Amino acid sequence: MKILRILLLILLLIIVVVVGGGFLIYNDTLRGPLPQIDGNLSVDGLEAQVEILRDSWGVPHIYASNQHDLFFAQGLVQAQDRWWQMEFFRHTGNGTIEELTGKTDSLIGTDIFIRTVGWRRTAETEVGLLGEAERAILQAFADGVNAYILNRAPDDLALEYRLLGLTGVSIQFEPWTPADTLVWSKVMAWNLTDTTDYEYTRQAIYETLGEAMAADFTPPYPYDSDRPTILYPEDLPINEASAAAKITPSMVSETRLNSLMAGGVQPGEFAFSDGDPGIGSNNWVTTGSLTASGTPLLANDPHLGIQMPSIWYEIGLHCLPLDEQCPLDVVGFALSPAPGIIIGHNANIAWGVTNVGADVQDLYQIMLNPENPLQYQWNGEWRDMTVHEETINFGDGAAPITIKVRETHLGPIINDNRINDETGEVEGYNNTDPLVMRWTGSDPGTIFNAVFKLNRATNWQQFRDALREWNVPAQNFVYADVTGNIGYQTPGSMPIRPAGKDGLTPTPASADTDVWQGYIAFDDLPRIYNPARDYIVTANQAVVPMAYYNQLAEKVSADANTLLSYDWAYGQRAQRITELLQQFAPNTVQTFQQIQGDNKNMDAQLIMPYVANLDLSSAQPGLEDARALLLGWDFHMQMDSPQAAMFGEFSATLLHNLFDDQLPEGYTATNHQLWAIVQLLEQPDNPWWDDAATPDVVEQRDAILIRSLEEGYAVANAALGTDRATWQWGKLHTATFVSNPLGLSGIDMIEQLVNRGPVPVGGGSDSVNATGWNPASGNFAVGGLPSMRMIVDLANFDESVTMHTTGQSGHPGSPHYDDMIESWRTIQYHRMSFSRENVEAATVNRLVLIPAAS
Numbered sequence: 001m002k003i004l005r006i007l008l009l010i011l012l013l014i015i016v017v018v019v020g021g022g023f024l025i026y027n028d029t030l031r032g033p034l035p036q037i038d039g040n041l042s043v044d045g046l047e048a049q050v051e052i053l054r055d056s057w058g059v060p061h062i063y064a065s066n067q068h069d070l071f072f073a074q075g076l077v078q079a080q081d082r083w084w085q086m087e088f089f090r091h092t093g094n095g096t097i098e099e100l101t102g103k104t105d106s107l108i109g110t111d112i113f114i115r116t117v118g119w120r121r122t123a124e125t126e127v128g129l130l131g132e133a134e135r136a137i138l139q140a141f142a143d144g145v146n147a148y149i150l151n152r153a154p155d156d157l158a159l160e161y162r163l164l165g166l167t168g169v170s171i172q173f174e175p176w177t178p179a180d181t182l183v184w185s186k187v188m189a190w191n192l193t194d195t196t197d198y199e200y201t202r203q204a205i206y207e208t209l210g211e212a213m214a215a216d217f218t219p220p221y222p223y224d225s226d227r228p229t230i231l232y233p234e235d236l237p238i239n240e241a242s243a244a245a246k247i248t249p250s251m252v253s254e255t256r257l258n259s260l261m262a263g264g265v266q267p268g269e270f271a272f273s274d275g276d277p278g279i280g281s282n283n284w285v286t287t288g289s290l291t292a293s294g295t296p297l298l299a300n301d302p303h304l305g306i307q308m309p310s311i312w313y314e315i316g317l318h319c320l321p322l323d324e325q326c327p328l329d330v331v332g333f334a335l336s337p338a339p340g341i342i343i344g345h346n347a348n349i350a351w352g353v354t355n356v357g358a359d360v361q362d363l364y365q366i367m368l369n370p371e372n373p374l375q376y377q378w379n380g381e382w383r384d385m386t387v388h389e390e391t392i393n394f395g396d397g398a399a400p401i402t403i404k405v406r407e408t409h410l411g412p413i414i415n416d417n418r419i420n421d422e423t424g425e426v427e428g429y430n431n432t433d434p435l436v437m438r439w440t441g442s443d444p445g446t447i448f449n450a451v452f453k454l455n456r457a458t459n460w461q462q463f464r465d466a467l468r469e470w471n472v473p474a475q476n477f478v479y480a481d482v483t484g485n486i487g488y489q490t491p492g493s494m495p496i497r498p499a500g501k502d503g504l505t506p507t508p509a510s511a512d513t514d515v516w517q518g519y520i521a522f523d524d525l526p527r528i529y530n531p532a533r534d535y536i537v538t539a540n541q542a543v544v545p546m547a548y549y550n551q552l553a554e555k556v557s558a559d560a561n562t563l564l565s566y567d568w569a570y571g572q573r574a575q576r577i578t579e580l581l582q583q584f585a586p587n588t589v590q591t592f593q594q595i596q597g598d599n600k601n602m603d604a605q606l607i608m609p610y611v612a613n614l615d616l617s618s619a620q621p622g623l624e625d626a627r628a629l630l631l632g633w634d635f636h637m638q639m640d641s642p643q644a645a646m647f648g649e650f651s652a653t654l655l656h657n658l659f660d661d662q663l664p665e666g667y668t669a670t671n672h673q674l675w676a677i678v679q680l681l682e683q684p685d686n687p688w689w690d691d692a693a694t695p696d697v698v699e700q701r702d703a704i705l706i707r708s709l710e711e712g713y714a715v716a717n718a719a720l721g722t723d724r725a726t727w728q729w730g731k732l733h734t735a736t737f738v739s740n741p742l743g744l745s746g747i748d749m750i751e752q753l754v755n756r757g758p759v760p761v762g763g764g765s766d767s768v769n770a771t772g773w774n775p776a777s778g779n780f781a782v783g784g785l786p787s788m789r790m791i792v793d794l795a796n797f798d799e800s801v802t803m804h805t806t807g808q809s810g811h812p813g814s815p816h817y818d819d820m821i822e823s824w825r826t827i828q829y830h831r832m833s834f835s836r837e838n839v840e841a842a843t844v845n846r847l848v849l850i851p852a853a854s
Contacts, residue, residue: 033158033811035080035148037845045072045143046851052077055842057830058808058816061316067326068140070317071339073849075144075176078313082336082810083149084158085309086176088740089337093183094120095392101741102169102396109419112426115390116405116412118442119186123179125444130178134449138178141339145176159812160742163750169395184337185448189441191304192355192473196437198567199363203505204664209687216688217659218567218672219679221542227571228578229542230476230488235528236544237551280540280569281354282596282768282786284577285478285486287534292586293795296480299592300343300352301786303770308737308755309817310806312788314832316839317341317455330455331797331834333788333804340451343790345800345834348458349481350792354538356474358494359565360440362516364410364509365433373431376408377510383409401426410438410515435506438516440493445471450491460487460529467491468522474564476538480794488528488536490543490564494520499559504566520562524552535581539573539768570675572602572766580768589801592791597827598768599637603674604647608635610681614706623706626713629724637769639730639762645720648732648764648780650712655775657708661692668776671765730760733773735782735825737806737818756806756818761785761825769827789829798838801829 037054050073051063060077064070079086091097095114098107130138154161154173161171198218205214223229281302288294304311312333317340319326332344343352369375375382388405403417403426413434418427446469453466463479467489474492479485495516497503509515526544528536543564552562577595584591612631616623626646633643651674658677659669680686684701691699720727736757738744743755761782763769772784788804805824809816823829833839 033156034814037080037847040848040850042852043076043147043849044852045147046849048851050849052847052849053839053843054845054847055833055839056844057314057819058814059314059316059833060808061318061331061833061839063318063320063836065320065326067319067328068136069849070319070326070328071137071140072144072147074315074317074334074339075141075146076148076849077144077315078334078336079145079148079176081808081814081816082309082313084160085810086145086180086337087158087160089184089187090176090180093123093180093187095390097741099393099395100164100169100171102167103394103398105424108392108401111392112403112417112419113414115388115392115403116414116417117190117437117439118388118405118407118412119190120179120183121388122442122444123183123186126182126446127179129444129446131449134446134452135178137339137452138181138448141181142176142178149173150175158810159754163742164395168397170397171395181338182448184335185445186441188335189447189473192475193358193360193439193441195357195359195361195565195567196363199361199503199505201667204667206505208664209662213662213687216680216686217663217669217676219676220566221568222570222675223542223546225571226575227541228537228574229545229571230536230538230574231526231528231544231548232531232533233545233547235531236547238524238526238548280357280573280770282537282539282573282577282770283352283354283476283478284535284537284581284595285352285480285488286581286587287486287530288484289534290581290585290587291795292588293793295482295484295793295795296350296486297587297589297592297794298345298350298352298478298480298486298792299596299790300354300478301596301789302343302353302355303772303784304787306735306737306782306785306805308739308743308806309808309810310787310804310820311335312804314788314802314804314808315341316834318836320836327456331832332790336810338448338451340448341455342451343788345792345797346455346457347482347797347834349463349479350794351454351463351480352478352790352792353475354540356476356490356492356543357540357565357568358474358492359503359563359567360472360474360493360495362438362495362497362503363414363506364436364438364515365506366408366413366436366508367510368431368434373429374406376434378409379511404428406434408436410436410509411442412437436509440472440495440519443471443493447471460485463487464489464527476540476543478536478538480792482794484794485530486534486536487530488526488538490526491522492525494525494562494564496520496556497561497563499557499561502561502563502566517557517560520552520556524555535578537574537577537581539571539577540569541571541574542568569766570672572675573768573770576600576602576768589791589793589799593801593827593829595768596786596789596791597762599644599762599764601635601637601644601647601764601767603678603766604633604651605635606678607651607674607681608633610701611705611709614702614709616706619706620710623710623713625724626709626716637729637733637762637764637767639728639733639760641729641762642724642727644729644762644764645727645732646712646716646724648729649716649719650709652775652780653712653715654705654708657691657704657711658688662688662690670775671772674766728760730762733761733764733771733780733782734758735761735771735785737821739812754812756821759821759825786824789824789827790832791829792832797834798831800832800834802832803829 048065053061062073095111283300285298313336316331317328319328330341330346332341367377369382374385386407392401406413414437415430415435450470457463470491471493477489479487580595637644655669689701739754761771763771765772771782773780790802793799807816807819
């Protein structure tokens with residue numbers, strides 16, 4: 001039935017195009033939702049006149065005389081450009097995606113899971129806890145959104161309403177509320193803190209292969225190598241305790257190797273993050289000692305999932321005049337459903353963020369009362385659960401589904417309400433092996449208090465005070481100010497686990513002593529201010545040297561587990577950025593651009609010596625030539641590089657041959673395991689090298705390397721032809737920007753309308769230009785990428801530059817829907833204007849909002 005409706009839609013569009021005047025009407029269909037961006041616009045709800053100046057990239061700068069109007073106008077402007085994205089994002093956060101798509105088998109489990117975790121329930125609680133000032137800002141933003149969307153029919157707001165409506169989906173149109181903003185913060189927090197897949201993977205490998213092989217598959221961070229942590233040993237102590245002792249992260253004890261996975265949630269069932277800690281974000285900052293200007297430079301490029309339009313919306317917020325009642329003069333990047341600037345700078349400070357990757361989720365196996373499935377054992381007694389009834393509606397009129405969510409004081413049971421693969425029915429309570437999820441994001445937070453304070457901060461102390469209220473997701477914040485200071489701060493709720501508990505796998509829990517004992521105090525979280533080395537680099541590597549935990553133990557508890565995480569990126573990007581900062585000194589905006597675009601594959605450099613030493617005398621013809629091609633390579637994953645293409649095919653095959661034959665069913669290696677390969681190359685007889693498909697032969701390292709080289713070469717020939725001179729990494733490694741949900745319709749005509757790409761790109765998962773791909777996909781399509789690049793020049797803010805991935809607009813008919821893609825993929829930038837003089841000089845569109853006459 002769904003396919004029939006889509007086919008009818010295509011037929012209707014063809015009729016409109018052919019009979020109704022060809023491309024003119026087709027173009028009108030696209031351009032109808034475009035907003036007014038010039039002239040005067042009368043608006044209810046404003047207190048005074050507001051100016052909105054847009055440059056040739058569609059970047060708006062808002063000038064308002066009071067704070068209410070500033071955030072009101074931000075809501076209106078972001079709704080003008082990104083309303084459908086905002087609509088889709090709030091439905092995602094609410095767990096009501098199928099109200100937009102109609103009943104879809106692949107999405108039922110997603111909506112059920114989101115309702116179970118309860119992002120909306122937490123957001124509603126946070127609304128009730130808002131202070132008066134923060135509530136006023138969120139309400140002003142919502143009022144601005146509604147001033148735009150409630151004065152137009154849905155079809156005049158977004159193309160998606162028109163097309164989905166023709167398929168029989170009836171979308172309930174609702175005003176925007178502060179809870180809609182807060183629920184999106186929960187989605188983002190989940191994307192950046194979801195570590196449960198790692199717990200499932202580790203548990204399954206422990207059960208199937210044992211702890212030693214699990215440790216080889218996910219080796220600990222190389223603390224004793226040249227891979228840097230964010231804080232160096234000389235940056236310690238955070239407090240005055242001794243840093244002399246050394247500790248190492250512990251693995252799970254053998255007593256934990258039980259069958260917790262039986263019947264539990266399967267890995268990948270609810271995929272809201274990229275699932276690969278090898279992909280992440282970069283930011284760094286230097287003092288004037290390392291720059292040509294003598295003042296700090298700050299760079300940031302957050303790596304997030306590829307999408308259309310971009311996750312980010314570039315905007316400037318300016319009070320005119322600037323005073324205590326209206327203290328904002330800030331530019332940077334917002335999230336379309338939210339007010340304020342998440343990443344950027346004001347007149348005094350600049351800041352950037354990367355993901356810490358902290359382990360702030362644990363799974364607990366609880367014991368239910370056999371006489372009452374709504375009670376669980378806790379501290380020797382039966383404790384009652386809370387039950388939430390959730391109804392899932394479908395936009396196409398299919399019969400709704402009602403589920404019941406059981407919630408403990410730790411969090412919800414996440415493996416209830418599973419869908420039977422054979423019948424498609426929801427099974428209800430799972431009383432066999434219930435798993436409870438504890439997550440810091442379920443605690444009511446104050447993240448927007450932090451954002452608004454951050455936007456107004458003028459110095460290091462105010463910056464840190466703002467971040468005290470940033471509870472989740474934990475981020476690596478770098479800082480610089482116009483007086484020459486630089487700094488770093490980790491904010492966020494970091495669990496203190498009891499002795500012997502590591503959170504690396506699901507674990508039984510029946511008492512307070514089994515679970516988190518609180519959070520690390522903010523003033524004990526890692527920070528640096530003006531380090532002697534004159535730079536700070538974060539790229540999702542381990543935050544601190546292990547001595548930090550010894551110092552912390554003296555303040556918290558000698559036997560408490562305060563490890564921030566076990567799973568880090570392995571420092572390839574951090575090492576490379578550090579090398580280039582030193583190489584290019586004195587640095588400029590231009591050298592920072594070179595660093596952000598750097599494509600060197602640090603793992604390839606370590607793997608290739610082993611390939612060079614292989615005995616290929618018995619190998620297939622042509623393999624010597626393929627190896628010679630690789631040995632002449634500079635290890636850079638340039639989009640036009642034939643060597644990068646060959647290494648891509650070889651490394652993908654090597655990951656598969658080395659790991660996938662022995663991993664439990666349903667699991668596969670990711671690019672994160674390239675570092676595991678580097679470690680295993682030094683162990684030629686490690687059991688991972690043995691091919692499980694040949695039980696009569698025990699393979700060792702070189703046999704698997706030769707096989708992988710042969711197979712990778714064959715696949716490269718098949719994909720790119722036999723003329724190696726024409727091979728290019730960018731022919732394999734492409735980025736396709738997909739719009740939700742129409743971009744996933746499976747219908748070429750619709751997908752071509754809303755999607756963009758594929759376009760060739762350089763880089764790879766652990767290059768500084770981190771364009772990640774998933775080996776399990778069978779291709780090199782980009783899954784995660786630098787979602788924007790920003791370089792802030794503290795000597796002259798108007799010389800700062802930036803670019804995000806797609807464009808400012810979410811309307812396919814807008815010239816700003818896709819005008820940034822080419823610049824983004826070729827590492828080009830546009831100026832990030834700040835002063836009124838430079839904003840005026842760049843202005844091509846001017847809209848004046850005028851209060852409607854009462």
